[in-house]
Amino acid sequence: MNNTIIRPITPADNQAIAKVIRTVLIELGVPKVGTAYEDVSLDQMYETYLPDQMEYYVVEHDGAIIGGAGIAPLDGGDKTVCELQKMYFLDQARGKGIGTSMINTCMAYAKVQGFKRCYLETMPYMNAAQKLYKKIGFTPLEAPLGDTGHYSCTVWMIKEL
Secondary structure, three states: OOOEEEEEOOHHHHHHHHHHHHHHHHHOOOOOOOOHHHOHHHHHHHHHOOOOOOEEEEEEEOOEEEEEEEEEEOOOOOOOEEEEEEEEEOHHHOOOOHHHHHHHHHHHHHHHOOOOEEEEEEOOOOHHHHHHHHHHOOEEOOOOOOOOOOOOOOEEEEEEO
């Protein structure tokens, strides 16, 4: 897509990315409990990703936020493991290679931060997302890692960096 950029989040993006994430979660039928939908951080994404070893990126197209994803240390996990978090895109951004570009951006940041592996959680029916993750090198896990609080997400994957 022309006029599309991936960039770090700014305070001015908070409202737009919260709306994108909630819109996508509702569209995909994700439960509002035990998932990112109920995370208090959704309304303060810039502030949430300010600490060391954390970064959130947004996809901007013609001045509008159409998606995003973040990297952070895995809560309650091994310090060498990061988590790919809150990766959601509006329909207009899907199937155009933006997801691959976003993951590559996040993985590059994770490597610079010294992480050795990247973990993610998703829903079992998010087949397109799982296909993308596998294509990029994520492999399935038998059980969750860390303590994300997203107990409704029952597909867990990991990638060596």
